[in-house]
Amino acid sequence: MRLSCCRNMRIAIKAVNLHLHLIRVGSDSLYQSRQLSSSSHHHLLMAKDLKSTFLNVYSTLKSELLHDPSFEFTDESRLWVERMLDYNVPGGKLNRGLSVVDSFKLLKEGKDLSEEEIFLSCALGWCIEWLQTYFLVLDDIMDNSVTRRGQPCWFRVPQVGMVAINDGILLRNHIHRILKKHFRGKPFYVDLVDLFNEVEFQTACGQMIDLITTFEGEKDLAKYSLPIHRRIVQYKTAYYSFYLPVACALLMAGENLENHVDVKNVLVDMGIYFQVQDDYLDCFADPETLGKIGTDIEDFKCSWLVENYGKPDPSNVAKVKELYKELDLEGVFKEYESKSYEKLIGVIEAHQSKAIQAVLKSFLAKIYKRQK
Secondary structure, eight states, rough: OOOHHHHHHHHHHHHHHHSSSOOOOOOOEOOOOTOOTOOOOGOOOEEEEHHHHHHHHHHHHHHHHHTTTTSOOOHHHHHHHHHHHHHHHTOOHHHHHHHHHHHHHHTTTOOOOOOOHOOOOHHHHHHHHHHHHHHHHHHHHHOOOEEETTEEOOGGGGTTTTTTHHHHHHHHHHHHHHHHHHHHHTTTTHHHHHHHHHHHHHHHHHHHHHHSSSTTTTTOOGOOOHHHHHHIIIIIIIIIIIIEEEEEEEETTTTTTTGGGGHHHHHHHHHHHHHHHHHHHHHHHHHHHHHHHHOTTTTTOOOTTTTSSOOOHHHHHHHHHHHHHTTTTHHHHHHHHHHHHHHHHHHTTSSSHHHHHHHHHHHHHHHOOOOO
């Protein structure tokens, strides 16, 4: 049965909420083996919370990939892949992957998830984490980056180098190995494969736009505009980070994605709004609060704040920030944030249910004027 408009909005907002403020849930058991029978409860691992359960499923998926019957592993190659996975895949915040489980729980309307549903929703979440890792490993090579998640980029690890390109390709292929093993018999399998292919294509195109507007040595600000910024964010980030987790949950719940274009639109708009906040915070937030020193100006990023920059010298950076202050970009952002808030409040208060209004307003209060 098709979800109502109210419920679509609730699902979309709740999923984004998880990206911003990770929701911990109570104890869950996990489906450690695909051959688990109803009588083999000793195979279940009890987890303290969703993240623990999620990490346990990673171990299961990794073990399956390291013993994939389609390839005859040597001891050396198996150790390489295991090291590569452990170094790159589980080290992030895991918000994208975890939100698949959270969104699916919402679609079940409070009903307890079965052991298989827990496992499968976690497996889909990990497919998204694998997808992001594949993008990041290759993105770091393209950007000649130094660190990622507080450690050297994978290609900078001794004896890895450009082997990381093939590792990126392996990561991409792992997604479809997981999907084939665990979802091939499901009625939504083809839609699931199509969804991942579609989002991967959109993300790669977004990356292309980002790269060709910032060629090394060619800093042409005439290429920068708010429509270009929006398009980069929409395709490079919003689809896989905000829409994909909810779309996976919808397919698991038996929904047709064509019936939920409104969910996609809300999530993409939220993703763009969130990126504008990121661009603003990169420049103006206190590094102690933000947890890092922003470098968008030095890196010549096509950000929402862009006016005139691209030199790494601290004096140049200071001049650009001073220009931003003269232009009152802080004030411009605050006006943008206020109007975005008013627009969302208007949508929320159009709902007849006071309870849903309360839920959505509570969420909005968490992301409005965030500091990091």
